Amino acid sequence: MNSPLLPRGGRRPSFLLTGLLTGLSAVLLAFGTGLTPSWWCAWIAALPVLAVAARSRARTAFAAGTVAWLGGQTSMWGYYGDTLELPPPLVATLIVGTSVLFGLALAAFAAIAGRGRPVLATLAFCSSWVAVEFAVSLTMPHGAWWSMAYSQADALPVLQIVSLTGPWGVTFLLLGTQAALAVLPSAGRRAPLAAGAAAVLALVLGYGVVRLAGPAGAATGGPGTRVALLATDEPNDTVPVAGRAGRKLLARYLAELAKLEADVVVLPENTFAADRATLPLLAGPLSKLAAERHTTILLGLTLVDGEQRRNSALAFPADGSRPVRYDKRHLIPGVEADYTPGRADAVAFMPGSGGRWAIAICKDLDFPWLVRDYRRRGASAVFAPAWDFQGDEWIHGRMALVRGVESGMTVVRAPRAGILLAGDVYGRVLAQARTGPGFASAVLTLPGPAPATPYSVLGDWLGWAGLLLLPATLLAGLRGSRGGGGGADGSGQAVGSFDGGRAGLHLARDRAPRP
Incomplete structure (x- = not known):
């Protein structure tokens, strides 16, 4: 042959x-x-x-x-x-x-x-x-x-x-x-x-x-929870909520949120920037809308506290109570060099989910062990504000879906400059929409929980x-010479071998035709 x-x-x-x-x-x-x-x-x-x-x-x-x-x-x-x-x-x-x-x-x-x-x-x-x-x-x-x-x-x-x-x-x-x-x-x-x-x-x-x-693979129904993803690429930057551009963007988001019929809405990463003094300008309207619409709203923002800047997510509960905060654990070297990472063991869950819906931010989903840890804590889905770069929206979104297949979790990811994407525990796309200058949205019914996978247990x-x-x-x-059952000619001649004394490689000449 x-x-x-x-x-x-x-x-x-x-x-x-x-x-x-x-x-x-x-x-x-x-x-x-x-x-x-x-x-x-x-x-x-x-x-x-x-x-x-x-x-x-x-x-x-x-x-x-x-x-x-x-x-x-x-x-x-x-x-x-x-x-x-x-x-x-x-x-x-x-x-x-x-x-x-x-x-x-x-x-x-x-x-x-x-x-x-x-x-x-x-x-x-x-x-x-x-x-x-x-x-x-x-x-x-x-x-x-x-x-x-x-x-x-x-x-x-x-x-x-x-x-x-x-x-x-x-x-x-x-x-x-x-x-x-x-x-x-x-x-x-x-x-x-x-x-x-x-x-x-x-x-x-x-x-x-x-x-x-x-x-289990054929089941597509869930507990009836409606989840929406919402984003715009204009502006494709983080804006201070107290500024004119920030107030305008917040008003646009509030208007779009009011149109959605959903139990949970996920917005992108680092949409606004706020500090202790200006955070109420953002938290007040979102908490009020969440309570009025009976919708949990997850938003990514930059939180400034003195000299520290954190890439955070705030989940505003559907009952208008105090929001849940999560700080991004894995920052992008170079791009996020001026941010402080969240604690290595930090975890957070969507309010009202009973610990079933985990919160992560963008690059956190590049780490299988972070998602496995959530799975071991009882989570069945992960919600992630995100922000993609030019050209990497496919790979970064699909990478997040692979995390879901690995650990048996539904993944819901809402980026700017990318693809709003949700996938089930088998990697099947449940909803997707490409973002652009106007608002893009995608809506899905959240699947029910699936059993833990062997990988989520064994690592x-x-x-x-x-x-x-x-x-x-x-x-x-x-080790040793060429095996007797090797090539078709049975010559027993070694073609190549390793020898650390000669740049890691030492080669012997063939003395017989190779198979």
């Missing part, structure tokens, strides 16, 4: 073919990752460069993988540096550093595959990238923002696996499937590898289909397993 992408007879691909396949992966990675990924591109994006690595030396695989990932991430330079205002060293770490890590993952794959160990090669590659994504989520200030999993946010049968594994299961599946396909043509015993990969894929898709079609078990599996597969795959 030979790959249609590569020459017959076990020969290494030519320099030209290597370059073409590397470029193809770069293009597919650009479309399969990023701010508006195509779900099907993510399933084949790494396959061309993996096919090269399966028949190449480790150093060739390293170079091809580094270039492919770097090319696929080129469009993110402007977003990281200009939009998010991240410092250049951090941008370089995210893009160049991860490109090098992707190259190293390809080099490990090539070295182990060259020793006739296709299963270990596949496991090493997919576990390496799960380990990278998980480590980034633990060490960088952006949580699980950076993951291939979100490319599958609209592929609902695939997405259901996050209820078991978190986002790391999707990454493992995407890259594991492609690695198995790439190494399969040169595997000595193809049947076990093919059967294993097909079985894993079938189990994941079967689980997703059954979960979506089951009794990031697969992320930790990836960190442990990576060194285990590397040690097992690179």
Whole structure:
């Protein structure tokens, strides 16, 4: 069996073919990752460069993988540096550093595959990238923002696996499937590898289909709670409530709120700015309207207290009582550098919900463990004022929906400069509307509570397993000589191996044709 992408007879691909396949992966990675990924591109994006690595030396695989990932991430330079205002060293770490890590993952794959160990090669590659994504989520200030999993946010049968594994299961599946396909043509015993990969894929898709079609998945009715999301992008800035623009904007919001027939209304993040002296100008009218309409109103604003500025949310109860306050826990580095974060353990719930409806703000939903904590406290839904940037409205909204699938919670997210969005515990969109200069709104009936998911109980078990599996597969795959049951020729020659004494890679020459 030979790959249609590569020459017959076990020969290494030519320099030209290597370059073409590397470029193809770069293009597919650009479309399969990023701010508006195509779900099907993510399933084949790494396959061309993996096919090269399966028949190449480790150093060739390293170079091809580094270039492919770097090319696929080129469009993110402007977003990281200009939009998010991240410092250049951090941008370089995210893009160049991860490109090098992707190259190293390809080099490990090539070295182990060259020793006739296709299963270990596949496991090493997919576990390496799960380990990278998980480590980034633990060490960088952006949580699980950076993951291939979100490319599958609209592929609902695939997405259901996050209820078991978190986002790391999707990454493992995407890259594991492609690695198995790439190494399969040169595997000595193809049947076990093919059967294993097909079985894993079938189990994941079967689980997703059954979960979506089951009794709980088919239920769309809830307790009858009507929820509305309301926002305008004009002005697309935070305005002091005491100023002329602030008074005008508040009057516009009050007029729109009076038109809505809803039990709960969610407004965007940082809409107004107020301090102790000016807060009554905002709180008074909203509390009065909430009581008159018997509606709970959740609003995001900047609260100034002396030298401290907090990105906060106030929930005005339907009975006109004292509002509930929540301070955003996870701030955007650079953009929100002058804000003080809320306490790391801060939680808040919508008044009148009996602790069932959690409150978060925008970037808080980039952190799976924050949503899991709410789930463990008994919450079944999370309401989030938000504010998106130019171009990231799809990825940031779908990321929030993935949090709901992970922990079995309905997510209601109301941004400015984005998409008003609500999704159920299966990631299905319940309501959405794009914001603009005028007012946009979306209305839904809140689904009833769903059972807790395994992921909400077990946490990031697969992320930790990836960190442990990576060194285990590397040690097992690179130890000793080529396995006797390896390539089709049974030559027993090692094509590539790691040696820390030579820049981390040492390559042995082939002395026999490779499969």
